[in-house]
Amino acid sequence: DVKVTQSSRYLVKRTGEKVFLECVQDMDHENMFWYRQDPGLGLRLIYFSYDVKMKEKGDIPEGYSVSREKKERFSLILESASTNQTSMYLCASTTLGRGGTQYFGPGTRLLVL
Amino acid sequence: DAKTTQPPSMDCAEGRAANLPCNHSTISGNEYVYWYRQIHSQGPQYIIHGLKNNETNEMASLIITEDRKSSTLILPHATLRDTAVYYCIVRVSYNQGGKLIFGQGTELSVKP
Numbered sequence: 001d002v003k004v005t006q007s008s009r010y011l012v013k014r015t016g017e018k019v020f021l022e023c024v025q026d027m028d029h030e031n032m033f034w035y036r037q038d039p040g041l042g043l044r045l046i047y048f049s050y051d052v053k054m055k056e057k058g059d060i061p062e063g064y065s066v067s068r069e070k071k072e073r074f075s076l077i078l079e080s081a082s083t084n085q086t087s088m089y090l091c092a093s094t095t096l097g098r099g100g101t102q103y104f105g106p107g108t109r110l111l112v113l
Numbered sequence: 114d115a116k117t118t119q120p121p122s123m124d125c126a127e128g129r130a131a132n133l134p135c136n137h138s139t140i141s142g143n144e145y146v147y148w149y150r151q152i153h154s155q156g157p158q159y160i161i162h163g164l165k166n167n168e169t170n171e172m173a174s175l176i177i178t179e180d181r182k183s184s185t186l187i188l189p190h191a192t193l194r195d196t197a198v199y200y201c202i203v204r205v206s207y208n209q210g211g212k213l214i215f216g217q218g219t220e221l222s223v224k225p
Contacts, residue, residue, distance in 0.1 A: 102211065107155060
């Protein structure tokens, strides 16, 4: 079974704090993603990576950065957390090829006070 | 990516088959149909996907019409644990690394 794990299920941080969200997948997938999910807005892509040390901006990268030092690990960093970054964060990885399947982690619900 | 249309909600009796429809009339020839579900406060769970032919796995069956403009996800014997929001997605594999665009989905309530 494909497994995508995220470091925390729930997180509470204060405005201005630096926040690290970590994601690990065990299926040797090349592509990994960070989304955020908000009511009424669906899933929005923050960043994705198609290889170690490679990253591409998604649709809403402002206020975020990412790191991919190892193939299995993709980290999302909030340099200075703000209240509008309160959200559910979802990590995913995907098999390549036409019809590749994307698998999601359990999500991290972040509250920024 | 093609747009999908799903009913906002459906009910199903426990033990009966749940048939969830999806319209994707603008689908292109190389776009796959994917189904995911999301139980409250959890990450989306992959269910099944297909291109042209009907597909079946241990979770569900996917029926795609011959013209590929619509599909139906079938949960053969729904249980209370199948209560979730079900998303039908069509996409070309490599747009932004293969990102998925989730619509509003269908909220399925399985009732005893």
